[in-house]
Amino acid sequence: MPHIFLDPNLAGIRSLLDYRKETAKALMDLAEVLLRGDSPLTRGERELIAAYVSEQNDCEYCAASHGACAAMLLPEGTPLVDQVRKDPAQAAIDDKLRALLAIAGSVAQGGWAVSEEQIAAARAAGAEDRDIHDTVLVAAAFCMYNRYVDGLATLTPHDPAAYAVVAERLVNQGYAIPRQAPAGAVSGAVSGAGAAAAAASEGDSAGSSASDGPASAELKPKRGFFSRLLGSK
Template identity: 45%
Template sequence: MPYIPLEDHLPGITGLLEYRQDSAHPIRELTQILLRGPSALSEAERELIATIVSHSNECTFCTTAHTAAADKLLGEGQTTQAIKNDIELAPVNDKIKALLIIAKQVQQSGKMVTSSSIKRAKNAGATDIEIHDTVLIAALFCLYNRYVDGMSTRLPDSNEYYQNLAERLVTNGYNRLPQGYDHLKKP
């Protein structure tokens, strides 16, 4: 049960962002830039970063939501499961493995990022901007995970919610829907 009154039809982060739209706007804008803006990293790869951080933070809502979005973008579900089990054995290239490891280090503490991790990423072909964006995405999802769990937001009633959310994230990005979210209310 959420610690503050939130709309019942908006579990997880969506209810919080609707509750305080003025603070939600810059957060959504930053997330849109980082996860859907121009980048050498694909949208799926950036969703993998969100997934691994949320999974490492044990945030059920965010892990499930970003796993669903990454799966939709990748067209399969094995990669997200593999990175959660063992990044080193996951079917991603060496650059993405190195960036996911950096993301996990950020999740623990910014001070956990090591020069050897950065060197490994650069040796695997990561650019400075890709390393920067990985660290910033990881830090942003730590904020989201703590926001969602710190306010004790509720989980959706069914997995179908996550599939619909993934579809919205893939087609609309992280922008607020122009019509709002009343259409999600159950009759």
């Protein structure tokens, strides 16, 4: 049972994005840059880091959703993701990624847990400054997302099929929330259950300024757009 009233048709972070639309865009813009923006780490590797850190933080929703994303993006698929979530030291990954995951795991414990020995091991395996930086930033950000999701006791599905749907949306459409969306353009909008929402509140036309003309009114989402975009039933 969530600690606050949340839409019962939305699970995990989706319900929180719906609850506080003012912060939703910033949170998802950050996820878009971290997981899909420019980086020496592949998208699959970054999703794998997010899933592993979420596993370390016992955040089932984030671990499952980003694990499903990683499985879609990495050639080895779900078996490798399951190995990493269980124990990266035994997973069939290269030494560089293994060393970076060790750093990410230490970030989950606390920033000061990252040791000089871990950094040296990552460098010896071929990691450069940007690899290390992006690993730590993704890990730190997901500690925040994990605590946000679990700190308010959001609903967590236990059916893997639900996360497969989430992953398909996120991998193909991304995390960023459009500032405006044409009325009725739900099918083409950016969405996803680890991260999708609309920038404008539903039915906010009453609060718009008098200078808003017919053209701008046509660009405002129809009432219910936000909920549909998030995948509510």
